[in-house]
Amino acid sequence: MEGLTIVYLAYTFIAFYFLFIYVLTYIQNRKNIYEIIKPKREYSVSIIVPCYNEAESIGRNIQALLASNYKGLKKIIVVDDCSTDNSYEIIKGYAKKFSKVMALKTPKNTGCAAGAKNYGAKFVKTELIGFSDADSFPGVNSISNMVGFFNDTKMGAVTSRVLVSNRDNTLSRIQSIEYKIIAFTRKLLGFLDSIYVTNGPLSIYSKKAFDDVEGFDEKNLTEDIEITWHFVSKGWKVQMAVPSKVYTIVPDNIKAWFKQRIRWNVGGLQTLSKYRKKYLQTGMLGLFIMPFFAFSWILGLVGLFLLLYRFTQYLMVKFLITKYSIASQVALVQMNQFNLNPSILFFFGIVLFTLGFTYTLIALSYSKEKEFGRHPLRDIFIYSLFYLLMYPPLLIISFFKFAKGKHEW
């Protein structure tokens, strides 16, 4: 057997394994995906909103939080990180009008969301502390659907389901599919105690757990991933409330999208590096989350290299054949060159793609939205065939940035 065939088979095996973990988890827990736990009592909650130059969306965010039907929501602490636009004026306006809203300003720009979040956390006096991005809009019952999970005293964090608010072009529409797949997958990981990120748009933490991990790591580009790993490493539980929807604004141009994804990946690498000693140690962080994270990277990179290697070789041979065929006056293509006997590797690829595509469709069927209707099949195909291929190059660039120590927002 050729070396490349062995690599391909190993790659397929790992991909199948991860896919089957999801499929089995889904089959065993499908009735609990939308579970809501009734809170034993009314837990007091404060929500912190970090804000930097978000004049366009901050008002909508505050209004969404004010509209929450959870009576235990005591404070909405909006922290302006020395914006250069009129964000702070807008925040102050809301604070004047609503006693629940507290307007804060950091002494100087912290340069990252984590800085503003930690600053706001100093003013929290409630049992639970939540965070919501200024460009995100939680639903009316989002908070009330989350707090019941804190009946478990070991619950450290509960995250919500993020959906895309702006769907004006193909890129944002594809992301709306991607976010649903991510949310569905995250819930499945929740059944395995393996949620590896509590998103920025809306997550609620136990204040005790938050203090235990000493807040967000301000040096990390993805403080929401880092804090989640910190919770898990300290034995706190992390869960997700699927019925808690929060709409967010996603990048609608390639440049902004690229910048955001590089930040996510570099932050992921920072976290992986920070917790490297936990690798393969007991607990879900070391035994599953970290290998899962690392394997996702390896799969992406190996896949890209395999694809690039085969494709470059194919193109070079085709180019030379064309060149020599023209020079020798020989037909470029002959009928007998077509091979109608595909290899077993091809069949494995087809099965893997079909299962992956079915998984995508199941995930989407669990995320129906009255507001937006169905996704066109064309968008689902673009997501499955092309969008996912953009991940591996991002990983490579992120890796170089991480290696060079370029960790900036």
Add this chain to the structure above:
Amino acid sequence: MSGKMLKSRKNVFWEALIITIAIFMMGLFLGILIETSNSNKIGDLFTQSEISLVDGMAILKLSEESNISCEVLKEQNINFANKIYEEAKLLEEYETSGKLTDGMKLLHKKYDLLRTLLWMSNQESLERCSNYNLIVYLYSYNSEETNTKATQNVWGKMLLDIKENRNDILLLPIAADQNLTSLDILLSEYEIESIPAVVINNKDILYELENKDSVETHLP
């Protein structure tokens, strides 16, 4: 979370592993089954071709003693070469799709030996009857070099084209890097310098790609 759920949560990793191994094994087993069946198919064809070759060699031997015409020899040789050419195409197709077993590689080697024997037997008959043309195309089987791959592809297409346009061509493509001692001796006899090479009527040897018309000038 209940104890039952906790248990099922841990089990999912093993269950997924077992299912993956089962599916993988089934896939590999099916793949090996298909490849073995293809090997057997080619193996059967090879046995028939082996018989035809021995038959052809017997005819050649007879022709030395009796009055068998050159036309019969030509027809027998070309028909046989065409037959193994078609089988070689099928073999190549199966070989490309065969990833798990090495059965096809061995069959390829056996076919190369068969074609070498045919080349050798044709040295004699071509000397006696010059009523057909013998083109031996020596190519590299193991080369991964892009330029060699491309050159061989074009040579293959061109020679097939020439063969299809004339009915007096005996085309013998032989992989020259299969470690066959008889073939290696033959190559040194012809002083073959590099591969790919095209030997026309056991006289002219072409190394560089030429255009079709230029190659045809070597054919009477």
